[in-house]
Amino acid sequence: MNVILKVSGKFFDEEDPAKLLALKNSVLQLVKEGYRVGIVTGGGQTARKYINLARKMGSNEAFLDLLGIWASRLNAYLVVFSLPEVAYMKVPESLEEFIQAWSHGKVVVTGGFQPGQSTAAVSALVAEATNADLLVVATNVDGVYEKDPRLYSDAKLVSRLTTTELKRILEGSQSVSAGTYELLDPLAIKIVERSRIRVIVANYNRISKLKEIIKGEEVASIVEPA
Amino acid sequence: MNVILKVSGKFFDEEDPAKLLALKNSVLQLVKEGYRVGIVTGGGQTARKYINLARKMGSNEAFLDLLGIWASRLNAYLVVFSLPEVAYMKVPESLEEFIQAWSHGKVVVTGGFQPGQSTAAVSALVAEATNADLLVVATNVDGVYEKDPRLYSDAKLVSRLTTTELKRILEGSQSVSAGTYELLDPLAIKIVERSRIRVIVANYNRISKLKEIIKGEEVASIVEPA
Amino acid sequence: MNVILKVSGKFFDEEDPAKLLALKNSVLQLVKEGYRVGIVTGGGQTARKYINLARKMGSNEAFLDLLGIWASRLNAYLVVFSLPEVAYMKVPESLEEFIQAWSHGKVVVTGGFQPGQSTAAVSALVAEATNADLLVVATNVDGVYEKDPRLYSDAKLVSRLTTTELKRILEGSQSVSAGTYELLDPLAIKIVERSRIRVIVANYNRISKLKEIIKGEEVASIVEPA
Amino acid sequence: MNVILKVSGKFFDEEDPAKLLALKNSVLQLVKEGYRVGIVTGGGQTARKYINLARKMGSNEAFLDLLGIWASRLNAYLVVFSLPEVAYMKVPESLEEFIQAWSHGKVVVTGGFQPGQSTAAVSALVAEATNADLLVVATNVDGVYEKDPRLYSDAKLVSRLTTTELKRILEGSQSVSAGTYELLDPLAIKIVERSRIRVIVANYNRISKLKEIIKGEEVASIVEPA
Amino acid sequence: MNVILKVSGKFFDEEDPAKLLALKNSVLQLVKEGYRVGIVTGGGQTARKYINLARKMGSNEAFLDLLGIWASRLNAYLVVFSLPEVAYMKVPESLEEFIQAWSHGKVVVTGGFQPGQSTAAVSALVAEATNADLLVVATNVDGVYEKDPRLYSDAKLVSRLTTTELKRILEGSQSVSAGTYELLDPLAIKIVERSRIRVIVANYNRISKLKEIIKGEEVASIVEPA
Amino acid sequence: MNVILKVSGKFFDEEDPAKLLALKNSVLQLVKEGYRVGIVTGGGQTARKYINLARKMGSNEAFLDLLGIWASRLNAYLVVFSLPEVAYMKVPESLEEFIQAWSHGKVVVTGGFQPGQSTAAVSALVAEATNADLLVVATNVDGVYEKDPRLYSDAKLVSRLTTTELKRILEGSQSVSAGTYELLDPLAIKIVERSRIRVIVANYNRISKLKEIIKGEEVASIVEPA
Structure with missing residues (x-):
């Protein structure tokens, strides 16, 4: 079984070796059990730092995106060098x-590919090209919410939804959390729909339970292609 | 002045040496006058042939797109080898x-870059990254029409419009020509808007007048970023 | 056992998914049985189309050959993307x-390598470099004929011959089919002779019987190095 | 005249667009006046962040160094994208x-090359390979001091010294500033000696006066090969 | 004017800095006068040493050729590093x-490209691809002789001949010097004929007079395509 | 178990197929028994020949080193092509x-990486990056001697020493053999110390006993990191 794992750049901003070790161990466990695993890393704060600096110097948007991509590759190398055996x-x-x-x-393990494209879209492209059964999006919330959980204390996690419903949440509401949009942008949704890839959105703080997340045994949102 | 020229794959389907020589001579003229020129080629019929074959064999969408990209690169090499001096x-x-x-x-000269992305989007990315002043989209119609000119004999060419208006034409109408959509897809429009790139849509049968097209002296549609 | 398979460009001109699937399945079967397989694809009609266009534009011979090579690589990618597992x-x-x-x-899977060199020569070089036991040349006739079978209804297939005899047929006769020459040009013959590689010429319409061809159980010509 | 400029990673840690613009303008000025310029960037705080994380995960020293190298390349891209014309x-x-x-x-513009090697050594290698007349080392102090200026308020800047004297300062004293050692490590000194490259150590806060630094008209230390 | 210069591997076997400097100075002179120059180097004794060793170890012919190619690249780098400005x-x-x-x-500057191919053929391919007007073959004899000058003291240099005549000399006689064959093998002749490239065969001891050789003012053989 | 083997360039100067076959067979044996093996080759006489020629032509030190590196890569390819299966x-x-x-x-199998760096340092870097347990340095003496065995007939082989002791031998004595210094230069020692890699120095004439050398059962010097 092929699984692609998208790891938010925020995961690396926390500079927490324990979380990185949890990621490493979860990946090693999956490999041991016969899974094929691909990982896509976001750029996080390192990306923003370089983009901000370059923007102030008058750089064009393509170059700004490329700096973000190189930052995401740095995060990718951090993961690569933690997994030299596999x-x-x-x-x-x-x-x-x-x-x-x-x-x-x-x-x-990869970071971004190209300007004009989120690492979420990269993860969908990668999932499609590898005939992956599943794309796991690990981020700093527990899944997809109907309303922004940071604004509404009564916001509920949606444990199961279709990409059509996800698009409605993303487009139809102002209160949607900015972070949600990062999860799956229009290109990413187009790809998972056309290739019928199941997506699970989960909290990267549960990365030590990656296998359970994959099996649907952990708190998360499962997004089925419409 | 930097100009990016997107040439539709249909241009190559015609297998017309005279048109290719017209393209070559127009590019040489621009270079001689100090323009910097980038060219993006579509895949055309060659792309469709290989995509169809692979689809029947059960290939995934990413691989289908890659075959189309390799076909567009073949068109790109045809242009490259006609311009060895420049x-x-x-x-x-x-x-x-x-x-x-x-x-x-x-x-x-380039073809496609990546699955999930039209060569129109490639040309917008290239225009942004080169700080181009202008993106010329050479296709098999004279520009952007309000209605599909192949269905409505009274369809009028829009000689000047904004990207907002272009999006309305593309989205709001069923009768829009399929070919129009190819001109500028959502990613392409997003890029030309964020980097404020002017787009001129013109007929590749007028490619011998490329300089006049650039100067706005030929039949064409000029799309300004909203 | 290492086997190199040269597939004529004409095979791809037929645009027949059934034949491509037969090729795919035969290769998968060989791999499953422990064979190592290399494939060299010709350029066919796609190559000729681009070469003709470029010739009319005045391109030099090296660039014409390179266009043919890029076309053969497109055929190679079609095969590659049909075999992602192996x-x-x-x-x-x-x-x-x-x-x-x-x-x-x-x-x-490879197409051409270099101007001035047929894909037949490429397949011989590849066979030599991989210490292959056998080079199978799959083409649109059943093997090597003493006379051109398209001109002489009594032309006989030669089921066994040496490279010396092959050279005599190729050089000594006007009536030799043009297609035959494509099978093994002088460089290809020089290579198979110096490295003592056995060659089997067979019809690509029998590609579903590739294993039988290899074992000498199908209609074909076997060419032994002199 | 060929000049190589080594820019300390600390320069980038300050996240100061004004300094980056000063660097950009100084380089553009030099280019305009006919200098050839090469730039080597250190890794700074970004490097340390990734190295620390990886060390806590048990990475080997080579991988730690590679993370630092990739961080230095990120700084290099920041400079590259600020100078697209040259x-x-x-x-x-x-x-x-x-x-x-x-x-x-x-x-x-380059960052590090290889584990086990400082970016100072890289800049010396680059200076040698380009037959550069001068290596400018831009750092966060005004030059080479006899004693650590952060510990001794009476520490004096040495405005002219030989590499032999520099080595004595670096080796013979405990009070030498840690930063100094970073300036020129043993490999860097070996290279500048064997190829007789003059080195100027200057403060990157004076980078807007790069031309004056090169001409010896600014506060700095000039190190001549022994 | 584009000129390709093939330099025999024997030139490098002599380990004569004066000759290498003469080559360097002749190339610099040509460049100064507006010529475009390409250089192809043979492998010489270094190639033979490695080929012999590998042959005794049982290597296949393709690998033997590759060792010769890597040796020729070493000669090419020697030339490259002597011409860093151009x-x-x-x-x-x-x-x-x-x-x-x-x-x-x-x-x-290049060495060999591919097994099964002489560096003479490489030089012809390079001449064709660069639309060169002239291919100069610098070797250890003064040009093409009717008979082997090492065997027959009355052998005469042929100052002008066609490729047809050259082929007759090469094929029709046993007494032809082995070195001659190295000058232009069948692939090289095929290329210079199809692209109508003039060839001059001259002695590399006259390399300081390269410009005169090109102008036909030095002892040499001029081979015109038939 | 991971083992890195550094083979002196002198090994290749002997042009002895028997020794090369012994190397090949020892490596195949190790691979068969489950060892992972990396090999670093020196440049030897081929390197010196090209360096001397280029020095006489006035090349800079970086280019001289690069010629030596390309020569070492030629030796590396000789080893590679003898081991195509593994x-x-x-x-x-x-x-x-x-x-x-x-x-x-x-x-x-690799040769040198970079100017300013011995192949001994390369082998240490490689050992570190591969988490190798052992670096075997195969040279033309039996190990490390307290005095130069070519000058003092009573010089004794040191069968066990620390890197600190090795440095003392290398630095403290004039009579140390030049060859010894080649074994482990300062960068190599720094690397093996920081990553605690055990080094065995042995005679390449015993290469057929590589496994015994690794096990400490052959004449050799074992250098432990201090």
Whole structure:
């Protein structure tokens, strides 16, 4: 079974070795049990730092995005170097490179690919190209909420929804958390729909339970392609 | 002045050496006058042939897109090899490669970059990354029409419009020509808006008048970022 | 056992998914039985289309050949993307790249390498570099004929011959089919002779019987190095 | 005249767009006046952050160094993207890549090359390979001091010294500032000695006066090869 | 005017700095006068040493050829590093790489490309791809002789001949010097004929007179395509 | 168990197929028994020949070193092509490339990486990056001697020493053999110390007993990190 794991850049901002070790151990466990695993890392605060600096210097949007991509690759190398026994030891810089890397049977870790494209979209592309059964989006909330949980204390987690419903939540409401949008942007949704990839949104604080998340035994939102 | 030229794959389907020579001569003229020129080629019939074959064999969508991309690169090489004095002699395979190629001062010709992305989006990304003043989209109609000119004999060419108006035409109407959508998809529009790139949609049968098209002296539609 | 399979460009011109699936299944069967398989694809009609266009535009011979090579690589990618479980997911662009790709234990699929060189010669070079026991040349006739079977209804298939005899047929006769020459050009013959590689020429319409062809149980011509 | 500029990672830690713009303008000025400029960037706080995280996860020293190198490349890209008109648009990843990049006549910006090697050593190697007349080391102090200026208020800047004297200061004293050692490590000194490269150590807060620093008209230490 | 210079591997076997400096100075002179120059180096004794060793270890012919190619690249780097102001600083490893390198306007130096192919053939391919007017073959004899000058004291240099005559000399006589064959093998002749490239065979001891050789003012054989 | 083997360039100067076969067989034996093996080759006489020529032509030190590195890569390819069944079929050109190559589970063979750095240092870097348990340095003496055995007939082999003692021998004595210094230069010692890698110095004439050397059952010097 092929699983792609998207890890939010915020995960790396916490600079918490325990969480990184939990990620490492969960991946090693999955590999041991015969899963094939791909990982896509966001850029987080390192990306924002460089983008802000360059913006103040008058850089164009493409170059800003590229700085964010290089920052996400730095996060990817941090994961790669923690998994030397099982990882492909280079961070691919395009989907074509990812596909080649993947064919070697290793865990492949990548950051962004291209300006104008979120790492969420990258993870969907990667899931499609590897015929993955599942895309796990690990972020700093427990899943998809109907309302922004940071604004509304009564906001409820939606444990099961379709991509159509997800789009309605994302588009139809002002109160949607900004973080949610990051989870699956329009290109990502288009890809998971056209290739019928199931998505699970979960909290990266539960990354030590990655196997349970995959099996649907942990708190999370499961998004089925419409 | 930097100009990016998107050439529809249909241009190559016509297998007309005269048109290719017109393209070559127009590019040489622009270069001689000090323009910097980038070219993005579509995949056309060659792309469709390979995609259809692979689809019947059960290939995933990412691989189908990649076959289309490789076909568009074949068209790109046809252009490259017609311009050995002024072209960068390799077709870049990602935006990062394009940026490097561009910095050598040559005409850079590229096909697609990545699955999930039209060559129209590629041309917008390339225009943004090169700080281009203008993106010329050369296709098989004279510009943007309010209604599909193939269905309505009274359809009028819109000679000037904003990206907002273009989006309304693209989304609001069933009768919009399929070809129009190819011109500028949502990602392409997002890019030209965020980087304020002017777009001119013109007929590739007028490619010998490329300079006049750029100057706004030929039949065409000019799309300004909203 | 290592086998290199040269597939004529005409095979792809037929745009027949059934034949492509037969190729796929035969390769998967061989891999399953422990064979190592390399595949070299010709350029066919796609190559000719681009070469003709470029010739009319005045391109030099090296660039014409390169367009043919890029077309053959498109055919190679079509095969690659039909075999994601067993193929090396990049088409090598030189013999050195092929050798590296081969060492990963995968099915490696390649098109042409270099101007001035047929894909038949490429297949011989690849067979030599991989210490292959056998080079199978799959084409649109049943094997090597003494006379051109399209001109002479009494032309007989030669089921066993030496490279010396093959050269005599190729050089000594005007009536030799043009297609035959494509099978093994002088460089290809030089290579199979110096490295003593056995060649089997067979009809690609029998590709579903690839294993039988290899075992000498199908209609074909077997060419032994002199 | 060829000049290599080593910029301390601390320069980037300050996240000060004004300083980055000063660097950009100084480089543009030098280029305009006919200098060839190469830039080597340190990793700074970003490097330390990733190295610390990986060390806590048990990574080997080579991987720690590689994370620092990737961080320094991120700083290099920040500089590259601020100089699109004059820079080589890829950060070289080895001296061989640097040499190739340099031959295109552009400003080449690089981070680290290899584990076990400081970016100071990289800048010396780059200076040697480009036959540079001068290596400018821009750091957070005004030059080389006999004693650590942070401990001794009477520490004096040495405005002129030989590499032999520099080595004596670095080795013979406990009170030498840790920062000084970073300036020129043993490999860097070996290189500047064997190729007789003059080194100027200056404060990066004076980077807007880079031309004056090069001409010896600003506060700085000039180190001559022994 | 584009000129390709093939330098025999024997030139490097002599380990004569004076000859290498003569080569360097002749190339610099040509560049100064506006010529574009490409150089192809043979492998010489270094190639033979490694080939012999590997043959005794049972290596296949493709690997033997590759060792010879790597040796020829070492000779190419020796030339590259002697011309840092004007040379492309990487030795291309295929014709496609050569073409890209060439488009940068530099002197490009290459060794062999591929097993089964002489460096003479490489030089013809390179001449064709660069639309060169002339291919100069610098070797250890003064040109093409009717008989082997080492066996027959009355052997005469042929100052002008066609490729047809050259082939007759090469094929029709046993007494032809082995070295002659190295000059232009069948693939090389095929290329210079199809692209109508003039060839001059001259003694590398006259390399300081390269300009005169090119102008036909030095002892040499001029071979015109038939 | 991971073992890195550094083979002196002198080994290749002897041009002795028997020794090369002994190396091949020892490596195959180790692989068969489950060892992972990396090999670093010196440049030897081939390196010196090219360096001397280039020095006489006035090349800078970086280019001289690069010629030596390319010569060492030629030696590396000789080893690679003798081990096609188990070797990674490309010689890595940097530590990053080595790490990627290594992750494929093959025997990886490399020459030098970078100017200013001995192949001994390369072997230490490689040992560190691969978490090797052992670095075997195969040279033309039996191990480390207290005095130069070529000058003092009573010089004794030191069968066990620390890196501190090794440094004392290397630095404190004039009579130390030049060859010894080549074994482990300061960077190499720094690396083996910081990563606590055990080093065995042995005679390459005993290479057929590589397994015994590794087990400490052959004449050799064992150097433990201080």
